Amino acid sequence: MWDGLNAVQAEMGADNLQIAYSDGMFQVADAAAAIRDYASEGYDLVIAHGTQYGNSMFDVAVDFPETSFAWGTATDTGADKGLNNVFAYEALAQEGGYVNGVIAALMNQSGVMGVVGPVEAGDAKLYIDGFKYGAEQTKPDIKVNVSYTGSFGDTALASEAANTHIAAGADILTGSAQQVVGAITAAKDKGVKWFGTQSDQSSLAPENVVATQVFDWRDTIKDMIALNKAGTYGGKAYSLSLANGGLKIVYNPGVEVPAEVKAAADAAIEGIKSGAIKPLP
Numbered sequence: 001m002w003d004g005l006n007a008v009q010a011e012m013g014a015d016n017l018q019i020a021y022s023d024g025m026f027q028v029a030d031a032a033a034a035i036r037d038y039a040s041e042g043y044d045l046v047i048a049h050g051t052q053y054g055n056s057m058f059d060v061a062v063d064f065p066e067t068s069f070a071w072g073t074a075t076d077t078g079a080d081k082g083l084n085n086v087f088a089y090e091a092l093a094q095e096g097g098y099v100n101g102v103i104a105a106l107m108n109q110s111g112v113m114g115v116v117g118p119v120e121a122g123d124a125k126l127y128i129d130g131f132k133y134g135a136e137q138t139k140p141d142i143k144v145n146v147s148y149t150g151s152f153g154d155t156a157l158a159s160e161a162a163n164t165h166i167a168a169g170a171d172i173l174t175g176s177a178q179q180v181v182g183a184i185t186a187a188k189d190k191g192v193k194w195f196g197t198q199s200d201q202s203s204l205a206p207e208n209v210v211a212t213q214v215f216d217w218r219d220t221i222k223d224m225i226a227l228n229k230a231g232t233y234g235g236k237a238y239s240l241s242l243a244n245g246g247l248k249i250v251y252n253p254g255v256e257v258p259a260e261v262k263a264a265a266d267a268a269i270e271g272i273k274s275g276a277i278k279p280l281p
Contacts, residue, residue: 096213101134114165
């Protein structure tokens with residue numbers, strides 16, 4: 001989302017789009033205070049980037065009917081609560097998860113892969129379920145071990161989970177949320193391949209990250225801004241998909257992926273776009 005905001009600002013010009021942000025909002029109470037502060041300061045659009053912030057955002061949105069609020073990954077715009085100033089956005093993360101699963105299975109040598117999940121919800125669960133299904137559809141005998149740390153941001157727990165998977169024989173890992181910095185570090189230290197989601201993670205381990213499903217929020221951001229300017233403050237839900245270009249598979253040029261593996265990935269992408277492949281079991 002941060003990458004998307006900066007890209008839109010570069011397109012619109014800094015004079016036309018001012019961005020303020022608060023990071024490290026792992027405590028929901030802190031996030032709730034930041035959401036209210038931004039609305040009170042007159043920002044036109046306040047984005048609460050995390051499903052854990054939804055209830056707090058809805059509470060604040062009631063008090064600022066001419067401020068737009070957005071949250072994700074979710075589809076609830078608060079209409080049943082009488083709100084018309086909330087946007088929601090989601091990523092159909094199972095799609096790129098399935099494709100990553102196909103690539104990973106074809107590159108796997110040990111017969112075992114590991115997944116480090118945060119909380120079993122939202123796009124994290126969609127991604128993990130899609131990855132596991134894609135891998136199993138490609139190699140029915142492959143073993144995909146999945147664990148959830150219960151935290152979005154505990155990098156130490158993610159590192160511990162990654163090392164447990166590696167000890168169990170995994171030569172390929174994947175995972176989701178901010179915590180994966182710890183898991184990627186473990187993969188890098190042990191020479192294990194990594195598949196990412198959300199944003200391009202190749203810079204974190206240039207010799208280990210194979211491919212990432214990248215979320216591109218630019219069109220979503222631009223549409224929310226345009227609607228806000230036109231006096232429509234919410235009421236719309238957005239979805240990123242492979243078909244609409246909101247989801248992209250980005251390969252790390254530093255890691256060689258065989259041509260036949262990329263061909264299988266391309267076939268999976270086209271199958272998902274056409275509906276011939278269902279990326280969830």
